[in-house]
Amino acid sequence: MAAGLIRLAHGSGGLLTQELVHSLFVRTLGDEELSRLLDAAVLDHSSALQAGSRLAMTTDAYVVDPLEFPGGDIGKLAVCGTVNDLAATAAQPLWMSAAWILEEGLEIERLRRLVFSMKEAAAEAGIRLVTGDTKVVPHGLAGGAYIGAAGVGIIPPGRDVGPHRIQPGDAILVNGTLGDHGMAIMLLREGISMDTPIESDCAPLNGLVEALFEVGISVHCLRDATRGGVGAVLCELALQSGLGMIVHEEALPVREAVAAACEILGLDPLFVANEGKMVAFLPASEAERALAVWRAHPYGRGAALIGEVAPGKPIVRLRTTIGSERQVRLPAGELLPRIC
Amino acid sequence: MTMLGGERGEVLGQYRSAEACRGLVRSIERLADGLRTARFMEFCGGHTHAIMRHGLRGLLPPNIELLSGPGCPVCVTAQADVDRALAFARLEGVTVATFGDMVRVPGSGGSLQEARALGADVRVVYSPLDAVALARSLRSRQVVFLAVGFETTAPGVAAALLQARKEGLANFSVFSLLKATPPSMCAIAQAGEVRLDGVIGPGHVSTVIGAKAWEFLPRDYGIGCAVAGFEPTDILLGVLELLRMVRRREPAVANCYPRSVREGGNAIAQQLIAAAFQLVDVEWRGLGFIPASGLKLAPDLAEFDAEHRFALPKATGEQGAHTACRCGEVLRGVLEPPACPLFANACTPERPVGPCMVSSEGACAAYYELGAA
Structure with missing residues (x-):
């Protein structure tokens, strides 16, 4: 044509x-x-x-x-x-x-x-x-x-994942850096360029998930962390599972450039969109093995253990790098940059 | 195109170091030991947000109270002004450009966001110069920029105005709701509704107006002021300085943000403000009319003043303030957000009743979204 x-x-x-x-x-x-x-x-x-x-x-x-x-x-x-x-x-x-x-x-x-x-x-x-x-x-x-x-x-037979299977004590894993997609798009739209360009993490993750099952990890729950980011996924799953979640700020993988851009626009990378990030819940005893499997996969090199499931109120708590604690809640409406 | 530095993360890390925070907290605990309750107001909504985000209250001894102040530009915008902003959006042929937070603030008859859903042309911009660019690309429409902000935002708006005049952009105008911050702090100190032992001064505003702009606090009211940055160590250092002043009974102005703030501020930014604006009496939500606290366009820029260009129905005062919303008291430091009966019940960020629940700098939003676990 x-x-x-x-x-x-x-x-x-x-x-x-x-x-x-x-x-x-x-x-x-x-x-x-x-x-x-x-x-x-x-x-x-x-x-x-x-x-x-x-x-x-x-x-x-x-x-x-x-x-x-x-x-x-x-x-x-x-x-x-x-x-x-x-x-x-x-x-x-x-x-x-x-x-x-x-x-x-x-x-x-x-x-x-x-x-x-x-x-x-x-x-x-x-x-x-x-x-x-x-x-x-x-x-x-x-x-x-x-x-x-x-x-x-x-x-396949025998696989059952979902919020109903999340247990207190489960480890929470993510396969890499947070907010790359959302920030790549936002910077492009706003005409902001960084010394280190930010690329979307857009990737098919079925291989990454299969890799866990192949080595026999008992995966309890998986969630594709797109709009609303990993933060929204955790808040939703806390409600759906009726369990609390603890997230360690220090363990959250965030690219330097994404962290800087978020800082300037007043956004929290925890709530910025991804297109190639899977959050996995699995028994703490299998966390190290699962991490090793993911880190050996091209889409899991930056995998991290970011928190754990706790009994008690179905809320997400963040342990900050400075040793304090606060609740993580869903932001309302559009992500808007602050004005001054 | 804006270029952002790559080493920012490392720099930031330094101001968020757990070790440095622990050291500051230990010093604060020593000074606070045996002291009656000390009450410090963080003027700036950005500080309230940072305090909640980093969970700083939980680290401080119980006899130190932090109160949030009026430093949220969207929050202190009077209801009548929000309604006038909405009236601009409803004018035929008018495109309204403004910062993000402003589009969600409820007026008496809905918000700009709702007006947009009903067909009004409302655009979110990140910089006043973006609004000028918008006017350039929309020659057949009138672009009204709703300028909301303090001395931090004013120089950018001034630059946009001067640019528009230089280009002779006849379809650009500004509805200025800009405000000067010291008069509001003065009003709170004067009213004496809350006993204050110190004020954490706004870091960004003071970068423009200078730390010395707060000298009236110790001089006229015996209240110390520590100008602070927005990282955990900055804020803890501010608290520590204020405690020292309380201990010694020597209120003063301390610049705890010297990497950004100078004694006399930023002269170029001040000149821009002086060139584009004149000080007028304006109404603040919760604080009433405050003399010489509003930045209205200077007489020689009157042609770019949206209020001058368009005839709007006269504002009728606090016509929308008949709800049980207690934002006014929150802004004066009289009420903590969770003590408002609407907080997290009738008023949430999804369905805000008052502006303090809308803005990212609003105290209610900070308490709601970043509340202690």
């Missing part, structure tokens, strides 16, 4: 739509099932399902602005978000869909880059993009492109 811009006609269902679907989406993504262009993907699950296994399904919308950022773009983000949601239920991701809402005027070459990036991320995570959709909306309505994605995975 000649270089150009997305026009409303690309969403009309006519020749232009067909051309876009064939020459851009199908050709770039290259999945066999997708290329059949049926109304629904028809999937053979016989090799994946065993007695006692369960299906996991998730859906998410991706609206990031800007579409491309250091460390990723909306295409990669949609795959990683879907994969990580599945991985957080201990599922092995298998299939996903992507519905693209394109804004009139989007450069077709840019779209091709985003779709290619989606394909690369999917290949890395081992998830197949088996069905999709494209719509075009008038200029000014979709910030370039939005993606609605859904994913299906299979939870």
Whole structure:
């Protein structure tokens, strides 16, 4: 297809739509099932399902602005978000869909880059993009492109993770530095540059999660710490499990540049978004082994033991570096920088 | 583009060292031993926030009380002014630009955030110069910058005004709710509602106006003032200095933030303020009208004064202040946030009744979000 811009006609269902679907989406993504262009993907699950296994399904919308950022773009983000949601239920991701809402005027070459990036991320995570959709909306309505994605995975027999399994005494682990994604986006939006550039941590974490199960760690709970950051995850899980949590400020892994940027904007890295961070709850006796497994994985090099589950009130307490203690609560509304 | 240094984290670490904090706390304990309760007001909301964030109260001996003061610009904005800000947002063809906290403050008829949801054009900016840039890119609209802040914010607004005049930007104007801080501290000391043994002076404001701006506190009211920074060791050092003054009965002004604050402050920033503003009597939430405490645009900048450019209905005083909200008392140091009947019940950061629960510098928000465990 000649270089150009997305026009409303690309969403009309006519020749232009067909051309876009064939020459851009199908050709770039290259999945066999997708290329059949049926109304629904028809999937053979016989090799994946065993007695006692369960299906996991998730859906998410991706609206990031800007579409491309250091460390990723909306295409990669949609795959990683879907994969990580599945991985957080201990599922092995298998299939996903992507519905693209394109804004009139989007450069077709840019779209091709985003779709290619989606394909690369999917290949890395081992998830197949088996069905999709494209719509075009008038200029000014979709910030370039939005993606609605859904994913299906299979939870092998014997795996049961969730807030109901969190126990007093459980160790709380995270696989690396906090707030990289949120801060990368915020600095880009605000036109602030750092001596050390901050890259989004956007990454598929199913391999990281599988690595724990492969060595037989009894994982109690997993949570993908995206919007609201690790802080929001802990506050939610305290309520859902009915247990208290203690976090050690000193143990929280935060990049120097992220810490500096947060300081200047008045934000707490604990509440800044991630796109490649998994919080894991597991027995304290297995924490060292789990840490070693994660640190040997490319997405877990900065893994840290950040706290533990305590009996008592379902609140999150932070032990500060200076030896005091305070409660961690969800911030209200948007994260806003302070004014003076 | 702004460049940020990379070594900031190491520098910060030094001011958050557990060992240094323990040493300061031990000195404070020695001086406080046997003393009747000493009550210090931290003027600045940034200090309240830092005190809560680092759990400093829990480290201090029980006979040292810290009270939060009026140093939160959004909080001290009078209800009538919030309502006028909303009125600007509702004008046809007007885009309102302001700092983040301001969009959530409830006025009598909703907040700017709610006005935005209903179609008003309200933009959050990080710097007054961003508002000038917005005016440049929105030539067909009038851009009104709601300037809320103290002497820290005023020089930036002054620079924006001077820039707009230089460019002849006819679609930019400022609604100034800027305020000068010493008059409010003076009003609190004068009212004598709370007995104060010392004041932790605002570090950022004093960087602009100078530590000597607080000399009236020991001179006229016998109250010591320690100007402090915002890291745990800065604040503990401020408390220690104030305790020394109490012990010796020698109230004075101590500059405990010399890495930022000079005796006479920042002359360039002061000149900018003097060039762009004139002091007028204005209303503060909770404190009433305070003489010569508001920074209104100077006469030769009147064409950029939003109040001058647009005809708004006359403000009718504290028309919205009929709720049980006790922000006024919180701002005067008379009431601790948890003692307000609305605190954490009817009033939360998600559904704030008063501004002290909204702003990141508001005492109620600090107590709510960072409360001791």
